[in-house]
Amino acid sequence: xxxxxxxxxxxxxxxxxxxxxxxTDYRSKTDPAFDRGLAELISxxxxxxxxxxxxxxxxxxxxxxxxxxLYFSGAVTYxxxxxxxxxxxxxxxxxxxxNIFTVNASQLTP
Numbered sequence: 001x002x003x004x005x006x007x008x009x010x011x012x013x014x015x016x017x018x019x020x021x022x023x024t025d026y027r028s029k030t031d032p033a034f035d036r037g038l039a040e041l042i043s044x045x046x047x048x049x050x051x052x053x054x055x056x057x058x059x060x061x062x063x064x065x066x067x068x069x070l071y072f073s074g075a076v077t078y079x080x081x082x083x084x085x086x087x088x089x090x091x092x093x094x095x096x097x098x099n100i101f102t103v104n105a106s107q108l109t110p
Contacts, residue, residue, distance in 0.1 A: 012066055018059040018077075026050040026085075051085035074105040 032045040061075035079100040087093040 012064060014063045014065075016059075016061045018057070018061075020055075020057040020059075022053075022055040022057075024053045026052065049086065051083065053081070053083045055082075056080045070107075070109055072105075072107045075103070077102045 026049075028048045028050050030043070030045045030048065032041060033043040034040070035042050057077055057079040059075060059077035061073070063071060063073040065071040077100075079102075081096070081098050081100060083096040085093060085095075
């Protein structure tokens with residue numbers, strides 16, 4: 001899902017606010033395992049939930065064009081990320097949670 005809001009009152013200034021949500025689920029599928037020596041099924045196989053990832057991103061960008069041949073553009077985003085994986089009861093495997101900051105800037109001059 002992505003949402004944008006643009007406000008361009010003065011012709012020389014354009015600003016945009018953004019918000020984005022990303023969600024990803026990780027899964028594995030295994031085949032059945034059969035032990036021929038014991039002549040028995042060891043594992044039925046099937047789908048396993050490996051983990052999931054969630055990301056929220058907030059941003060703002062602005063472009064200033066004081067003259068036709070001159071402009072400045074910049075953007076700042078902040079993302080909050082969380083990733084959980086299957087831990088099989090192991091306390092050394094912990095969920096990841098972190099923040100990402102991004103800054104971009106550019107200009108065009110004659």
